[in-house]
Amino acid sequence: MFLLPVVAVALVDADGRVCVQQRPEGKPMAGLWEFPGGKIEPGETPEAALIRELREELGIDTEAACLAPATFASAPLGERHLLLMLYVCRKWRGLPRPLEGGALRWLRPLELHALAMPPADRPLIGLLEALL
Template sequence: MTERIVVVGAALLDGGRLLAARRSAPEELAGRWELPGGKVERGETPEAALVRELREELGIAAEPVERVPGEWPLKVPYVLQVWTARLLPGSGGPRPLQDHDELRWLTPDELWDVDWLEQDVPAVRATIALLDSRAR
């Protein structure tokens, strides 16, 4: 049996907006949008991986807040898990440093204006559901 590898995604929130990142690589994903993040390394917790990936990919300091319920299959053996996260004070704004060429802060009305990767769509929907349930 193949060991599954967890990929963490950040539902990075700021002022009610969600950060989306446009892939620049690999070629088959270029131009599509995703929640930023990456693979959990051996011996690393998903939360630590999220912090590391956001620092490497976007140049920011952020903290995980809450795991979004669910897990979504990617290409075998990868699975996607998502955490809501927030920028830490003094972190500055995110910049596309690795694997992305554009970032957009999306308001709730703009969430579906970008061409999300298919595997991120259910994760974005679950994130919205979680945020809606918290707002009630």
């Protein structure tokens, strides 16, 4: 089994809402809602990967000091096993916008339960409810 480490972030706005993005057409699990993030490239730290992914996917910038490790999820994903590390971020520069397609929504943690989400993202909702 091949371990696939990925990072994701709960961007939290001043009203306590969390940003989720819809997976674009043509990608695995298209149409599902997820926390922004992605794969860690060889030689990258989780924080550097998340900063890069936020720039590529949402057009925003943040610093490693603004990324607070929150929790992780572990789930089988075909021939691989996904290890999803979730960070919380309340400070960034720029206005998040979906640069790779799909859509963005800002929702309270309780509202996330109603969304169709990948299996690894679902268990993270309860922690966000407790934190926020």
